[in-house]
Amino acid sequence: MDYDVIVVGAGPVGSTFARNIAKKGFKVLILEKKIQIGQPLQCAGLLGTSIRKINDLPKHVIINEVFGANIYSPSSNRLYVNKNEPHAYVIDRIKYDDYLSKEAINAGADILFKHNVMNVDSKRGIVTFKNSGGINQLSARIIIGADGPNSIVSKSINSSAEHMKAAQYLIKLNDAINTDNVNLYLNNYLAPGFKWFIPIDNHHMRFGVFGNYDYKTLTNQLNNLLKIKKEYNPVILEKYYGKIPIFSPNKKIYENRVLLLGDAASQTKPTTGGGLVLAFNCSKIAVGIVERNLEQKNNINLKDYQSLYKKFFFNELKVQKKISNIFASLTDSDLDNLFIKLNEKNVEKIISDIGDIDSQSFLLKELFKTGVLFDILPNIGRGVFQFKNFL
Ligand SMILES: Cc1cc2nc3c(=O)[nH]c(=O)nc-3n(C[C@H](O)[C@H](O)[C@H](O)COP(=O)(O)OP(=O)(O)OC[C@H]3O[C@@H](n4cnc5c(N)ncnc54)[C@H](O)[C@@H]3O)c2cc1C
Structure with a gap:
């Protein structure tokens, strides 16, 4: 040999x-x-800080540190989760x-x-x-x-192998932006995919989308959101496309x-x-x-x-697969209502305290223990019971 x-x-x-x-x-x-x-x-270059436990990540490749996320429902109900210390790195x-x-x-x-x-x-x-x-x-x-x-x-x-597709723009903005949080935009059309804004510095961000669509449809999704955000005067500097295996x-x-x-x-x-x-x-x-x-x-x-x-x-991945299947089954109004209930039940705080970008089964276990999951998801009750097999 x-x-x-x-x-x-x-x-x-x-x-x-x-x-x-x-x-x-x-x-x-x-x-x-x-x-x-x-x-x-x-x-998109977003890596949970746990990366450091498993591989080298030299300082010169880290462009930004992210503390939290604004997650938006289709009608812009917001869930804000954050930590006191960096939770993810944005890398080159x-x-x-x-x-x-x-x-x-x-x-x-x-x-x-x-x-x-x-x-x-x-x-x-x-x-x-x-x-x-x-x-x-x-x-x-x-x-x-x-x-x-x-x-x-x-x-x-x-x-x-099966794949989803992703499209991403590098955007320049005239006005300075907050670099502490990523923004995620959820809707039924893209689910289990979604759109993201990932800040790189005060004037640049990665703006992307992934889903079960072709690149043209995904690009239209990006362009539509950019039109809504036109007050920021976004300028597209680069465009990227790629596949995400499922x-x-x-x-x-x-x-x-x-x-x-x-x-x-x-x-x-x-x-x-x-x-x-x-x-x-x-x-x-x-x-x-x-x-x-x-x-x-x-x-x-x-x-x-x-x-x-x-x-x-596999335990973690199967839980995540179940979450993404349930997410994909929710209508826009389900998602809007879900966000209202999540806010009412103060789930933002639970996610902020124990949420992890790389592992969601622990968070779900805690939500089960508090009973919150049963309160917030009446319309997907059967789906919730199915989780019990994994947790
Ligand atoms: C738009 C987008 C955003 C993403 N954002 C994130 C994110 O924020 N965080 C995250 O963790 N993951 C993200 N991912 C996923 C991440 O990019 C991949 O999981 C990662 O690149 C996988 O690394 P890899 O080394 O397995 O494959 P790759 O990075 O694809 O590397 C494969 C290498 O093999 C080479 N190669 C291919 N075919 C051949 C061949 N026939 N002969 C010789 N060489 C070959 C290629 O040239 C390449 O260098 C994203 C993916 C996309 C598409």
């Missing part, structure tokens, strides 16, 4: 995995189809991807740019790719598919010598579509399993990766 591990994709997840497995002394190669990692931007994803790929190289991994992987043979551990020299092959004992939402590696092992408990994430990570494995949060914190956690599990397999001479068996992923994350 040419390498112990070949990682397909030098995105944040592939580079993080490559760095951590190279640090163990294994011979690692990353194949990346682009020449410039991270471009074009396909991320292009710089972050670049930083992580350099970390992988510093740890001893090789990286080849402009190498477009076309197919993977999971039994024999062979990667077929195209570069300036034509079509070539390399082999490895284990191959990691970290090649994002359109993963070729995932297709090579016949692992299916988490499925049935997604195949390994086969023979191949293991999928990150968007390639549909490792995204059902409620927000965010992927990085979950994928970095899964990458940590994967490093342990891959290390164990490489150390022994026996056949490669990656089954434990799936078992540990299930054990540590």
Whole structure:
């Protein structure tokens, strides 16, 4: 075999995995189809502060720190949740991807740019790719598919995936804005997706949307909200588009010598579509399993990766999936009424105290304990009872 591990994709997840497995002394190669990692931007760059527990986040990639969120119902009823300390970072994803790929190289991994992987043979551990020299092959004992939402590696092992789409503008505003809070806009049409304003600095924000629609429809959604906000004189500086894989408990994430990570494995949060914190956690599990397999001479068996992923994350992900299904089933007037009730019951305070951008099952458990959930959601009563199985 040419390498112990070949990682397909030098995105944040592939580079993080490559760095951590190279640090163990294994011979690692990353194949990346682009020449410039991270471009074009396909991320809102909002990361819960828990990111620091699982991966490096150098200061130079943090653009802003966010303390809270204004969440708006279709008729603009507002829920305001906030903390005394930063709850999330707004990052420069292009710089972050670049930083992580350099970390992988510093740890001893090789990286080849402009190498477009076309197919993977999971039994024999062979990667077929195209570069300036034509079509070539390399082999490895284990191959990691970290090649994002359109993963070729995932297709090579016949692992299916569903996606939502996202559109985002970088906006410049004349008047200074508050940089402490993100704004989220919910409605039945977009649900389980939504629109967001994420402040970068006093005069710039990322304004985006995701949902089960094509890019044109999503762009219209953005333009409509911008028209309503025209008093801010928004100027669109850049436009970005991308896919968000939908988490499925049935997604195949390994086969023979191949293991999928990150968007390639549909490792995204059902409620927000965010992927990085979950994928970095899964990458940590994967490093342990891959290390164990490489150390022994026996056949490669990656089954434990799936078992540990299930054990540590499926409860949370299934709760989130249920939340997003219930959200999608609510009409605009349900949502408006829900927000009124949430305010009446002072749920803002409970969410402010214990809410977490990356994990919602704990919050739901507390809402159950206080009985608040039964008071605020009479019109989705059956849905609420279904949660009990998970909590
Ligand atoms: C608009 C938008 C906003 C988002 N906002 C957030 C957010 O705020 N917070 C959050 O946590 N997540 C967010 N996400 C999700 C997040 O961007 C992804 O979960 C994350 O990028 C996944 O990282 P990855 O390394 O798995 O894949 P990617 O970042 O997609 O990287 C994959 C890499 O593989 C390379 N590659 C692909 N195919 C091949 C091939 N055939 N051969 C070789 N190389 C290949 C690509 O060039 C790329 O470098 C957002 C997504 C979108 C679309």
